[in-house]
């Protein structure tokens with residue numbers, strides 16, 4: 001197995017990388033923090049994997065293209081690409097996100113996905129998988145995290161089209177929409193996170209969805225259903241409800 005994972009230095013990406021660390025597996029691990037990538041690589045190699053690490057900011061699209069071109073020269077195929085790297089800007093209580101922060105979120109959570117895949121899609125063969133890590137936050141938008149929800153909703157739109165495009169070559173597109181999972185990202189949240197899952201539980205569910213080639217997997221189920229119901233409410237009712245439960 002040859003697998004590329006972005007955001008492999010911490011949280012979900014780190015746990016997913018270690019899950020796939022086995023003999024006969026080559027891992028390409030990307031993130032910015034080299035020292036953390038080195039730690040993950042050390043553990044992954046101890047488990048028998050061959051590991052290459054790339055310290056890169058995925059929103060530096062030229063640097064990312066150089067890496068993906070280098071990988072495309074080295075490998076003639078990839079079995080799986082897991083686009084997991086993501087950020088959320090601090091929940092802005094005053095309502096407005098600075099343009100530079102907004103752009104950063106869109107670049108990292110959304111545009112970097114196409115920048116990553118552009119040179120790598122030709123390496124995918126029948127049975128290969130592209131896994132995109134979206135979020136339940138893509139379904140309804142809280143006023144405190146407009147940039148994050150926008151980036152993830154754009155990602156869902158991208159996933160929808162790319163799934164159909166890849167289907168003719170029998171390549172699976174798996175879009176994952178997690179609820180709250182314990183990670184350095186959620187550790188920063190000071191508000192109550194409904195249905196919060198521990199990292200192991202969250203990552204196990206993601207891995208199972210990948211194994212089953214789920215087209216779209218939103219979890220935990222009860223939180224997903226609740227969010228779906230809210231999304232179908234009349235706009236005024238929904239807006240009032242969202243305002244009531246917004247981060248103050």
Ligand SMILES: NC(=O)c1ccc[n+]([C@@H]2O[C@H](COP(=O)([O-])OP(=O)(O)OC[C@H]3O[C@@H](n4cnc5c(N)ncnc54)[C@H](OP(=O)(O)O)[C@@H]3O)[C@@H](O)[C@H]2O)c1
Pocket residue numbers: 006007008009010011012013014030031032033034036056057058059084085086087108133134135136177178179180181182183184185186
């Ligand atoms: N945890 C949750 O509750 C939850 C829920 C729904 C969706 N998600 C999504 O799951 C993914 C992983 O999040 P997480 O919870 O594991 O958060 P995390 O612990 O903060 O991990 C984020 C990962 O993305 C990498 N990353 C961030 N910005 C990057 C950049 N510009 N260039 C390269 N790598 C970058 C980070 O590495 P460096 O900092 O070293 O670059 C880190 O490895 C994200 O896409 C997030 O939106 C998380």
